[in-house]
Amino acid sequence: MTEPSxxxxxxxxxxxxxxxxxxxxxxxxxxxxxxVERLPVRSPDAPGAGLARLPESPxxxxxxxxxxxxxxxxxxxxxxxxxxxxxxTHWQHPSFFGYFPCNAxxxxxxxxxxxxxxxxxxxxxxxxxxxxxxxxxxxxxxxxMFGLPSAFRSxxxxxxxxQGTASEATLCALTAARARAVESxxxxxxxxxxxxDQAHSSVLxxxxxxxxxxxxxxxxxxxxxxxxxSGRMRVKMLREAIEADRARGLAPxxxxxxxxxxxxxxxxxxxxxxxxxxxxxxxxxxxxxxAWAGCALVCPEHRAIAKGIERADSFCTNPHKxxxxxxxxxxxxxxxxxxxxxxxAITPEYLRNAxxxxxxVVDYRDWQVPLGRRFRALxxxxxxxxxxxEGLRAHIRQHVEWASWIEGRVRAxxxxxxxxxxxxxxxxxxxxxxxxxxxxxMDRINASGRAFFSHATAVGRDGEPTMFIRMAIGATRTEFExxxxxxxxxxxxxxxxxx
Amino acid sequence: MTEPSxxxxxxxxxxxxxxxxxxxxxxxxxxxxxxVERLPVRSPDAPGAGLARLPESPxxxxxxxxxxxxxxxxxxxxxxxxxxxxxxTHWQHPSFFGYFPCNAxxxxxxxxxxxxxxxxxxxxxxxxxxxxxxxxxxxxxxxxMFGLPSAFRSxxxxxxxxQGTASEATLCALTAARARAVESxxxxxxxxxxxxDQAHSSVLxxxxxxxxxxxxxxxxxxxxxxxxxSGRMRVKMLREAIEADRARGLAPxxxxxxxxxxxxxxxxxxxxxxxxxxxxxxxxxxxxxxAWAGCALVCPEHRAIAKGIERADSFCTNPHKxxxxxxxxxxxxxxxxxxxxxxxAITPEYLRNAxxxxxxVVDYRDWQVPLGRRFRALxxxxxxxxxxxEGLRAHIRQHVEWASWIEGRVRAxxxxxxxxxxxxxxxxxxxxxxxxxxxxxMDRINASGRAFFSHATAVGRDGEPTMFIRMAIGATRTEFExxxxxxxxxxxxxxxxxx
Numbered sequence: 002m003t004e005p006s007x008x009x010x011x012x013x014x015x016x017x018x019x020x021x022x023x024x025x026x027x028x029x030x031x032x033x034x035x036x037v038e039r040l041p042v043r044s045p046d047a048p049g050a051g052l053a054r055l056p057e058s059p060x061x062x063x064x065x066x067x068x069x070x071x072x073x074x075x076x077x078x079x080x081x082x083x084x085x086x087x088x089x090t091h092w093q094h095p096s097f098f099g100y101f102p103c104n105a106x107x108x109x110x111x112x113x114x115x116x117x118x119x120x121x122x123x124x125x126x127x128x129x130x131x132x133x134x135x136x137x138x139x140x141x142x143x144x145x146m147f148g149l150p151s152a153f154r155s156x157x158x159x160x161x162x163x164q165g166t167a168s169e170a171t172l173c174a175l176t177a178a179r180a181r182a183v184e185s186x187x188x189x190x191x192x193x194x195x196x197x198d199q200a201h202s203s204v205l206x207x208x209x210x211x212x213x214x215x216x217x218x219x220x221x222x223x224x225x226x227x228x229x230x231s232g233r234m235r236v237k238m239l240r241e242a243i244e245a246d247r248a249r250g251l252a253p254x255x256x257x258x259x260x261x262x263x264x265x266x267x268x269x270x271x272x273x274x275x276x277x278x279x280x281x282x283x284x285x286x287x288x289x290x291x292a293w294a295g296c297a298l299v300c301p302e303h304r305a306i307a308k309g310i311e312r313a314d315s316f317c318t319n320p321h322k323x324x325x326x327x328x329x330x331x332x333x334x335x336x337x338x339x340x341x342x343x344x345x346a347i348t349p350e351y352l353r354n355a356x357x358x359x360x361x362v363v364d365y366r367d368w369q370v371p372l373g374r375r376f377r378a379l380x381x382x383x384x385x386x387x388x389x390x391e392g393l394r395a396h397i398r399q400h401v402e403w404a405s406w407i408e409g410r411v412r413a414x415x416x417x418x419x420x421x422x423x424x425x426x427x428x429x430x431x432x433x434x435x436x437x438x439x440x441x442x443m444d445r446i447n448a449s450g451r452a453f454f455s456h457a458t459a460v461g462r463d464g465e466p467t468m469f470i471r472m473a474i475g476a477t478r479t480e481f482e483x484x485x486x487x488x489x490x491x492x493x494x495x496x497x498x499x500x
Numbered sequence: 501m502t503e504p505s506x507x508x509x510x511x512x513x514x515x516x517x518x519x520x521x522x523x524x525x526x527x528x529x530x531x532x533x534x535x536v537e538r539l540p541v542r543s544p545d546a547p548g549a550g551l552a553r554l555p556e557s558p559x560x561x562x563x564x565x566x567x568x569x570x571x572x573x574x575x576x577x578x579x580x581x582x583x584x585x586x587x588x589t590h591w592q593h594p595s596f597f598g599y600f601p602c603n604a605x606x607x608x609x610x611x612x613x614x615x616x617x618x619x620x621x622x623x624x625x626x627x628x629x630x631x632x633x634x635x636x637x638x639x640x641x642x643x644x645m646f647g648l649p650s651a652f653r654s655x656x657x658x659x660x661x662x663q664g665t666a667s668e669a670t671l672c673a674l675t676a677a678r679a680r681a682v683e684s685x686x687x688x689x690x691x692x693x694x695x696x697d698q699a700h701s702s703v704l705x706x707x708x709x710x711x712x713x714x715x716x717x718x719x720x721x722x723x724x725x726x727x728x729x730s731g732r733m734r735v736k737m738l739r740e741a742i743e744a745d746r747a748r749g750l751a752p753x754x755x756x757x758x759x760x761x762x763x764x765x766x767x768x769x770x771x772x773x774x775x776x777x778x779x780x781x782x783x784x785x786x787x788x789x790x791a792w793a794g795c796a797l798v799c800p801e802h803r804a805i806a807k808g809i810e811r812a813d814s815f816c817t818n819p820h821k822x823x824x825x826x827x828x829x830x831x832x833x834x835x836x837x838x839x840x841x842x843x844x845a846i847t848p849e850y851l852r853n854a855x856x857x858x859x860x861v862v863d864y865r866d867w868q869v870p871l872g873r874r875f876r877a878l879x880x881x882x883x884x885x886x887x888x889x890e891g892l893r894a895h896i897r898q899h900v901e902w903a904s905w906i907e908g909r910v911r912a913x914x915x916x917x918x919x920x921x922x923x924x925x926x927x928x929x930x931x932x933x934x935x936x937x938x939x940x941x942m943d944r945i946n947a948s949g950r951a952f953f954s955h956a957t958a959v960g961r962d963g964e965p966t967m968f969i970r971m972a973i974g975a976t977r978t979e980f981e982x983x984x985x986x987x988x989x990x991x992x993x994x995x996x997x998x999x
Contacts (some may be wrong), residue, residue, distance in 0.1 A: 005905045014606030016530050026610045030617030031519045044629050048860040051633035059641035063888030088630020093619045105619030107513030113616035117826050118529030120592045130543050132586020134550030140863040142558035166870035176709050190689050202848045210675050212711030217846045226671030230865040322769045327616050347716045349701045351956040361547045373666035376765030390564030406504045457850040
């Protein structure tokens with residue numbers, strides 16, 4: 002047999018070189034996290050500033066082909082500090098209070114590294130059995146530690162899966178809801194979805210992708226139900242909307258209850274919503290979006306927010322928000338896994354295999370939008386093993402305690418007002434002087450780089466939207482001192498703004 | 501101000517502990533990759549075997565609370581070898597030839613580690629400007645090194661984005677296609693999608709999620725166009741299908757051309773398909789799915805497969821398949837970014853910010869299904885910098901050369917037949933003795949653990965499906981010796997099977 006002509010091989014890292022660079026990267030990350038507190042939270046970059054720091058074309062010859070690749074990689078580490086760092090808004094900064102937190106932690110970073118190093122695909126059970134079975138087991142662990150109904154565990158007809166984001170979980174739930182409705186003889190183009198007007202934008206986005214809405218303003222088959230002044234869905238209005246739709250011959254198909262809205266952290270009453278669904282739209286799919294607040298269920302004292310969840314068809318929450326597990330890690334449970342997979346399963350010949358054909362295994366590709374999937378259960382497994390259930394509870398409890406302290410400060414200062422009741426680790430406040438002052442306050446603090454907040458609006462009793470600052474306490478490295486300093490900064494800056 | 505009562509903090513890793521565990525993990529990965537060649541490629545686990553190695557409940561107290569956390573973590577590293585490793589099918593094994601490759605590489609693993617350590621969100625430009633701008637720049641680099649039309653670059657009306665998978669890219673393209681059709685007054689429920697019957701299952705899955713198909717067998721608004729014996733779409737049949745649909749008052753909306761089918765690696769003629777679309781369905785969206793084969797465009801000698809791509813609306817390819825960048829990393833380009841973002845953009849108040857309002861920046865959340873996104877451009881940047889364009893070419897060229905050698909062996913042995921023309925690094929072959937023998941051959945090799953293949957079927961001239969073995973050469977650690985040994989194993993096992 003003639004052999005192929007030898008070609009120049011690509012300059013792979015040797016094992017020794019990988020060890021060296023991997024360890025330098027670990028040290029770089031550790032150094033970064035040690036100094037992040039001294040960096041401005043928000044990037045000072047103007048649009049295009051980062052582009053200007055980057056070459057316009059890729060290199061023909063790489064660092065790996067240099068006579069001393071490890072020496073050549075010095076340029077990469079220099080660039081991490083010179084090119085990348087100034088363009089970062091530091092989500093791991095202890096004074097990051099914007100949006101919702103996006104927790105990273107040492108054990109999760111180690112898990113992500115191991116997952117990347119293993120480089121296996123978990124799309125089918127057969128493509129790496131432990132990627133599926135560890136995920137199944139860890140999701141059962143989480144169901145137990147969140148006190149979820151047994152119907153969501155793999156031992157019954159349900160089960161859990163790791164999705165990338167709550168957006169994807171919502172889209173899968175909506176897709177499953179529609180498939181179930183069509184199986185019950187609903188016309189596909191008459192299916193209607195319901196959520197509150199404070200539900201996350203991903204519900205509307207899922208409706209757009211699924212074809213229930215032709216755009217963000219199309220309300221033909223999407224109902225955004227009004228909310229009370231706390232931001233909770235008005236369940237009576239849900240009932241009226243469902244009844245009106247049924248009277249028009251439409252098919253109420255999907256209802257999303259929000260456990261912790263993005264604006265103010267309001268909790269829809271799952272129990273009451275489930276009652277309306279059961280009574281007025283039996284067969285409709287009730288999904289509970291607990292992307293952020295659901296993480297708090299790890300603490301038994303916070304489980305009142307889940308009242309009625311045993312009547313939901315699905316639930317999701319994101320340990321990448323508030324349980325120390327690096328993005329992406331959304332946990333999505335369903336009570337009827339067959340209803341989900343019927344909506345998402347396709348088995349081309351090239352994916353057929355004996356365990357799948359025998360129905361002996363779970364193939365998680367049928368629980369999600371994409372086919373491929375990384376081994377994300379590994380990082381969650383390491384987080385739970387490292388912190389233990391009690392450690393995770395301690396994490397949540399600190400933030401709730403500190404948010405409660407901030408709430409007290411807001412109440413005690415007549416220049417400020419709460420824009421909504423505190424929700425777990427989220428405090429929403431504004432200057433009573435009005436929107437302009439509140440916005441200036443936030444902008445000045447964010448521009449200072451010393452803390453970072455985001456904002457939202459709520460419609461007040463006068464029907465006018467009011468802007469407020471959201472302080473979401475939950476970053477991994479936040480300690481009470483950062484919370485106290487942030488409040489001092491708010492007060493000092495408010496004094497300047499109010500003159 | 502009274503202070504909150506101090507609570508027990510969660511047992512975070514100290515910086516020193518993180519350095520230590522991170523470096524142990526780097527060494528564990530390096531050790532694993534050194535020994536992976538001696539492990540059985542396919543996991544020997546039976547269903548449930550992995551579950552049985554895992555505790556049923558999460559620990560109340562974690563390793564982090566131990567008096568010696570680093571010592572306690574010995575249990576984790578032991579479990580990686582004892583619990584995880586036996587359940588893995590080793591995609592990074594040099595004798596893994598199944599499915600398509602899923603390339604990992606040292607630089608990409610380092611990039612994934614850095615991204616996890618930084619823990620920033622790139623959903624908006626404002627949430628970490630460099631995450632967006634590095635992505636834009638690196639996608640422009642890739643457009644240049646793939647020889648893509650200038651319309652796909654960010655300097656014009658187009659641009660590129662990193663998606664998780666080609667499945668998501670296809671779903672986004674389909675969503676954009678439908679939105680554009682609706683803008684042109686097509687009724688949403690009359691939009692039709694077209695792909696070949698050899699297109700990836702993700703096209704059908706996207707149609708199911710988007711609501712064009714009520715299930716995998718619903719062909720009311722999805723047409724899977726017949727293919728020739730090489731697996732290429734019969735463009736004449738596409739024309740007929742489009743014309744028939746138009747005659748019925750339907751709206752041809754989305755056409756997916758496949759650059760390298762999953763079964764046999766066949767290349768649809770983008771040029772001819774674009775001609776039919778332009779003539780019979782102007783305004784329809786032409787997407788090119790080059791998930792695997794598109795990576796070969798880095799080599800100028802392989803660009804004939806892209807002929808006509810300048811007339812496509814979008815294109816995707818996966819460096820996580822064949823360009824050394826860890827999963828997940830799908831590159832998705834569009835020629836009209838506004839058409840994409842009109843279909844996917846929603847801006848709730850809590851995401852509004854000055855640079856977005858000014859239209860001065862790209863917000864990649866509007867280019868994808870989810871809201872959140874990791875900093876995936878980092879690993880791709882490091883891969884391109886480490887290997888350089890020439891190094892990436894060398895990677896592809898080796899595999900193509902070796903596949904060509906296998907093709908020669910198949911042709912030279914009368915017991916074997918090619919099931920399709922070799923496509924780049926993919927060789928499809930079977931035993932002329934028939935399907936049963938071919939399947940036994942594959943099953944025995946896979947059970948041996950010494951190499952791993954997957955299979956597919958093609959419809960022969962007699963109209964009957966024939967099963968064949970797919971040998972996809974492309975794993976990072978594969979060298980010619982592994983290819984040669986795999987072929988020797990095939991021949992030896994075939995002798996046993998044929999008796």
